[in-house]
Amino acid sequence: MRREEEDLALDPSAVLPDELLERIRSRAPGYDERNEFFREDFEELTAAGYLKAFVAKDDGGLGASLADVVRLQRRLAAAAPATALGVNMHLVWTGVARVFQARGDSSLDFVLEEAAAGEVFAFGISEAGNDSVLFDSTTTATPLPDGAYSFTGVKVFTSLSPVWTRMGTFGKDGTGPEPRLVYGFIRRDQPGWRHLDDWDTLGMRASQSCTTILEGAVAPADRIARTLPVGPNPDLLIFGIFAVFETLLAAVYTGIGERALELAVAAAHRRKSLRNGGRPYSQDPDVRWQLADAAIAVDGVLPQLERIAEDVDGIAERGSAWFPALSGLKHRATETARQVVEAAMRVGGGGGYFRSSELQRLYRDVLAGLYHPSDPESAHATVATALLGPIEDPAGS
Known part of the structure; x- marks a missing residue:
């Protein structure tokens, strides 16, 4: 409720x-x-x-x-x-x-x-080059006699690499008449996985989202959450992952935008304009317009973010409209945050370009929003399909 x-x-x-x-x-x-x-x-x-x-x-x-x-x-x-x-x-x-x-x-x-009980879960889903995301996998899921599965493949952007104790992952079982996607959970204290020490990135550095190599890591039968057909699927697991992942991502990037706006306001009050007789930049019409525009953009995201989260909590009936709503939220939140951070850099002046500035770190961190699914192309394609229907086969078949 x-x-x-x-x-x-x-x-x-x-x-x-x-x-x-x-x-x-x-x-x-x-x-x-x-x-x-x-x-x-x-x-x-x-x-x-x-x-x-x-x-x-x-x-x-x-x-x-x-x-x-x-x-x-x-x-x-x-x-x-x-x-x-x-x-x-x-x-x-x-x-x-x-x-x-x-x-x-x-x-x-x-x-x-x-x-x-204190276990920590990692999200071992993303694969380099897999733009089907949840609907296909380059990882191999091999069925074992007792109902367990072993997973072999490469997962990227696995945050919490130093501390996770459980990892939710998936792969493709091609042993049956039709391939199936298998979702399960592996344990850190069991063999069959290793990390690469490869997280040296532009931003979001402390997340330590290292690449994980699965080399036969086993998810026991009682930790297999779903086996699903390859391709788009309305299963609750797909909805749940998409809903929570997109909404919480939007929350993180919105928080970045809010902090950048706060820093920009402080800078506008602190910085003085020699050209305008030492008056603070908070009195400059152009700066006021830029900050107002940034604030309006953030204010536009907040009700959308709150409403979607409340609708997930409230088990709202959106049907197929859920996926364009969720991908649209993630896209809008990350793009808005990036634009607001850039505006804050402009208002804050050249000091923001130095490594000692919090704004330069926010500027680097916010760029990670470009790479999380749904990416801009996928979000626009999802919304366009909801509005206009699928692209027709030009051959008419």
């Missing part, structure tokens, strides 16, 4: 108090400079119960809704984008399990049970 009373929502400032966020913000430049995992942030967030956000209160969690976690992730991302993005991947799997529970499907209850 959708939360109808505001007092049922979590207070983000209670879960992430200012003192905790300031410590996290203070560590972000060092993690970025050293290309180092956000270990101290992770430890503090774990101690605060943040990784149990979607776990029910009776089981020791926060009992959060997706709308709650959207607000939390915006707040965390404003302090340390790479920390928020890394934690996001654990929250995706636990959020998907919560989507299942809310719809009467218990097949992912073990995810919430293990998260309650």
Whole structure:
């Protein structure tokens, strides 16, 4: 059920108090400079119960809704984008399990049970060159006699590489009459996987989203979540992953945009114009227009983000309209954040170009939004198909 009373929502400032966020913000430049995992942030967030956000209160969690976690992730991302993005991947799997529970499907209850016990989930889905994303895989899933599957392939952008204890992944089983996509969960303490030390990137450096090589990693039979046909599929797992992944990504990048706007406003008050007699740039009409335009853009994302999260929580009936709505949200949020950060760089002046500036780090971090699915081409194709129907075969077949 959708939360109808505001007092049922979590207070983000209670879960992430200012003192905790300031410590996290203070560590972000060092993690970025050293290309180092956000270990101290992770430890503090774990101690605060943040990784149990979607776990029910009776089981020791926060009992959060997706709308709650959207607000939390915006707040965390404003302090340390790479920390928020890394934690996001654990929250995706636990959020998907919560989507299942809310719809009467218990097949992912073990995810919430293990998260309650302190396990950390990685999102081992992305594959280089796989633009079908959830609808096909270059990883091989081999069935074993006891109902388990072994996975062999390469997964990229696996955040939380230093600390995950469980990884949700998938591959293609081609042994039957028709190929099937197999989704399952492997354990860190079992053989058949390794990381590459290859995360040396432009931005989001502290997430340490290293490449993972699967070399026969086994997901036991009781940790196989689904086997699905290749191609688009309305299964709840596909919906759940898409809904939670896109919405929480949008939350992280919106938080970056909000922080950039805050820094730009402070810069406009701080910087003085010699040409205008020492008056602050906050009195310059052009600067005022740029900041107002950025604020209007952020304000346009917020209700869309809140509404979609609430509709996921409320089990709204959107049918096939869900996928254009979700891909459109991710596209709008990441593009808006990028534009707002660029505007903040312009307003903030040349100081923002220095490595010591928080804005230059936000500028590098926000560019990662270009690479998460759905990419701009996919988002526009999805919305165009919803509006106009599929592209027709010119041969008429």
